[in-house]
Amino acid sequence: MALWGGRFEGQASPLFKRFNDSLRFDWRLVRADILGSKFWAAAIQRAGVLTADELARLTAALDELDAEAQKLGPALGEQGDEDVHSWVERNLIAKVGDLGKKLHTGRSRNDQVCTDLRIYTVDAIIDLKEGVRAAQRSLVGLAHRERGVVMPGYTHLQRGQPILFSHWCLAYAEMLDRDAARFDDALRRVALLPLGSGALAGTAYPVDRERLCREMGLVAASRNSLDAVGDRDFVFETLACCAMASIHLSRLAEDLILYCSSEFGFVTLDDSVSSGSSLMPQKKNPDSLELTRAKSGRIMGALVALATVMKGLPLAYNKDLQEDKEPLFDAVEHLGLTLAMLPPVLDTLKVNRDACRAAALGDGTILATELADYLVSKAGVPFREAHDIAGRAVRLTLSTGTPLHKLSAEQFRSIDPRIGPDVFAALTPEAAVAKRDVLGGTAPDRVEKQIADAAQRLGVKLA
Numbered sequence: 001m002a003l004w005g006g007r008f009e010g011q012a013s014p015l016f017k018r019f020n021d022s023l024r025f026d027w028r029l030v031r032a033d034i035l036g037s038k039f040w041a042a043a044i045q046r047a048g049v050l051t052a053d054e055l056a057r058l059t060a061a062l063d064e065l066d067a068e069a070q071k072l073g074p075a076l077g078e079q080g081d082e083d084v085h086s087w088v089e090r091n092l093i094a095k096v097g098d099l100g101k102k103l104h105t106g107r108s109r110n111d112q113v114c115t116d117l118r119i120y121t122v123d124a125i126i127d128l129k130e131g132v133r134a135a136q137r138s139l140v141g142l143a144h145r146e147r148g149v150v151m152p153g154y155t156h157l158q159r160g161q162p163i164l165f166s167h168w169c170l171a172y173a174e175m176l177d178r179d180a181a182r183f184d185d186a187l188r189r190v191a192l193l194p195l196g197s198g199a200l201a202g203t204a205y206p207v208d209r210e211r212l213c214r215e216m217g218l219v220a221a222s223r224n225s226l227d228a229v230g231d232r233d234f235v236f237e238t239l240a241c242c243a244m245a246s247i248h249l250s251r252l253a254e255d256l257i258l259y260c261s262s263e264f265g266f267v268t269l270d271d272s273v274s275s276g277s278s279l280m281p282q283k284k285n286p287d288s289l290e291l292t293r294a295k296s297g298r299i300m301g302a303l304v305a306l307a308t309v310m311k312g313l314p315l316a317y318n319k320d321l322q323e324d325k326e327p328l329f330d331a332v333e334h335l336g337l338t339l340a341m342l343p344p345v346l347d348t349l350k351v352n353r354d355a356c357r358a359a360a361l362g363d364g365t366i367l368a369t370e371l372a373d374y375l376v377s378k379a380g381v382p383f384r385e386a387h388d389i390a391g392r393a394v395r396l397t398l399s400t401g402t403p404l405h406k407l408s409a410e411q412f413r414s415i416d417p418r419i420g421p422d423v424f425a426a427l428t429p430e431a432a433v434a435k436r437d438v439l440g441g442t443a444p445d446r447v448e449k450q451i452a453d454a455a456q457r458l459g460v461k462l463a
């Protein structure tokens, strides 16, 4: 039974019906649809459309329907109705007869669907934000567990300067912190109330939309009915938040994929989050991280898909907007999965302290900045000149094969007489990190403080 039969003589073709129907995916809105319907029933009762008794019967039937929908779960998608709104209305009429036909008074599927979608999106954002927080907690836990481990920090994927492994962990915790804040901020614009906008011009019944908004726990009632039913910027913004978070997770995954390769050997992934090769018996593959990296592509795809759907639409509602849902549902599902994967990966990660330190020293040229800084602070050499002198020491290392920190006092003196034997104390990864004792720097004390602060903010108990 379609909701719009009266004007039609002919039947929709099976192909058109398959093309047009959305129940297959929008069944996910059923909770929100029923909730919104209960509030709408109350609003039109106050507007004189329903008696108190009718409202009570409608509300009870909607509650029953909610329970039935929850029992059906995804099978609701196979029920053959045009969309979730049609499913609810058909079943409501089956329960309460003609009274069920009154619920849609003053309402359109246009204001209904974006109300539903906003309710769904609010819930999704709250869940995703909790996933982000859990990932942050694992990063902070890992930073604490592996405190003191030095490793190379990279620029251009070339060894740059030693850093603490914990500092690396906290870098991603910071990114995720902003992702959580972005979700929070989006909520203020997602949680608006379109209901009462009707098809496009506003409902013809005297509904107190501000009261409806308060009752539904939303932030504000939309101020323009065309905008309310015709825009999906709230979906776009949510997808943008999802995309940004997924890009951060992808970069984290890429770092760890490199670090767990034989070439780096900094970390070992747990068997529980790795898979093997059907051909090469020795392989242990970081599939959990590779999929994390790939999911960001999928989520960015959703963002671009919606942008493209929206960009040329005349006001107000167009059926094109039905295509807002699958990208959103898909992104929400897959970002949720990706976030859920992170704690088990991080909590079981083995950090190979010796390999990290060995790489943070290598041939010692990673400490060239220390040599330059030594000259600046010891002899007042201008940094540009100190840089040049340290560069000569690097050349000597490269030509003799003697690590920078193993050059003799003699060799250092021959490069520049101002380099004394006290230089060796500066040429260790530990000395290098200790010197970065500035807010945001990698010195152990600074990192400890960041860990403690983050743990407190996130409610992490440090062992």
Ligand code: ARG
Pocket: 022, 026, 083, 109, 110, 113, 317, 319, 321, 322, 323
């Ligand atoms: N399934 C539709 C959607 O997702 C519901 C709104 C239908 N409105 C309409 N005028 N046909 O957008």
